[in-house]
Amino acid sequence: MLNQVADGVWVRQSGWVWSNAIAVRGESGLILVDPGIDGSDLNELADDLDQLGIPVVAGFSTHPHWDHLLWHTRFGDVPRHATPACAQVANGARERAQAMAAESASGIPLELVALVTPLPADGGPVPGEIIEHQAHAVGHAAILVAGRGVLLAGDMLSDVLIPLLDPRQSDQVGAYETALDRLGEAARHVDVVVPGHGAVAKGPEVAARLAADRAYIDALRRGGESADARLGQDWISGIHQSNVEQAGRSTG
Numbered sequence: 001m002l003n004q005v006a007d008g009v010w011v012r013q014s015g016w017v018w019s020n021a022i023a024v025r026g027e028s029g030l031i032l033v034d035p036g037i038d039g040s041d042l043n044e045l046a047d048d049l050d051q052l053g054i055p056v057v058a059g060f061s062t063h064p065h066w067d068h069l070l071w072h073t074r075f076g077d078v079p080r081h082a083t084p085a086c087a088q089v090a091n092g093a094r095e096r097a098q099a100m101a102a103e104s105a106s107g108i109p110l111e112l113v114a115l116v117t118p119l120p121a122d123g124g125p126v127p128g129e130i131i132e133h134q135a136h137a138v139g140h141a142a143i144l145v146a147g148r149g150v151l152l153a154g155d156m157l158s159d160v161l162i163p164l165l166d167p168r169q170s171d172q173v174g175a176y177e178t179a180l181d182r183l184g185e186a187a188r189h190v191d192v193v194v195p196g197h198g199a200v201a202k203g204p205e206v207a208a209r210l211a212a213d214r215a216y217i218d219a220l221r222r223g224g225e226s227a228d229a230r231l232g233q234d235w236i237s238g239i240h241q242s243n244v245e246q247a248g249r250s251t252g
């Protein structure tokens with residue numbers, strides 16, 4: 001079911017880790033952001049979009065993790081965009097993303113995984129402002145649609161997943177600090193935040209999400225000054241992994 005969360009912004013949530021597929025109305029039609037997850041989700045999303053009656057003109061992936069790189073033929077053969085850095089990583093890791101998709105959920109059209117191209121510098125069909133940062137994944141993008149009071153946050157500001165540091169990049173604590181500063185600035189213009197996973201935040205909940213992630217990163221910063229920061233990172237990745245697994249099982 002599509003829930004309208006702002007003017008021209010609809011969200012459909014999957015049972016798989018509460019993943020949010022988002023449809024945003026642009027000038028010429030809908031832009032689908034991170035559509036997912038399993039085959040029946042994608043089919044039902046296509047049904048919902050048929051009912052909405054607005055054509056899909058483009059896709060957008062917020063970052064190069066498999067659960068944000070999915071598509072279905074029923075959405076149409078339209079350009080699928082990402083930041084240039086995200087597109088480069090996604091294209092290079094396509095086989096791995098396909099394998100993870102196959103392992104994690106059923107019915108995903110594997111031949112369509114990760115077929116993303118760099119977003120034109122002017123933003124192309126995507127309305128609003130792209131906020132690119134390096135927290136969680138290379139080339140991660142949030143989309144600020146200030147005119148409609150909504151921020152699409154990708155895998156940031158979730159109420160069900162803690163901040164997950166990218167083990168392939170150095171100084172993720174610093175990257176998170178920078179990203180949260182920028183998202184905090186963006187959030188001043190909105191009253192709705194749609195995370196990649198979890199509940200849509202509205203009103204005062206927006207500031208609470210920022211504060212929770214900031215507190216977590218602050219704690220890592222303090223912990224990182226102690227002898228074994230690396231251990232902390234492994235511990236965090238482990239926790240995240242078990243969150244994902246538990247969520248997958250309990251909603252399965």
Ligand SMILES: [Zn+2]
Binds near residue numbers: 197
């Ligand atoms: Zn995700």
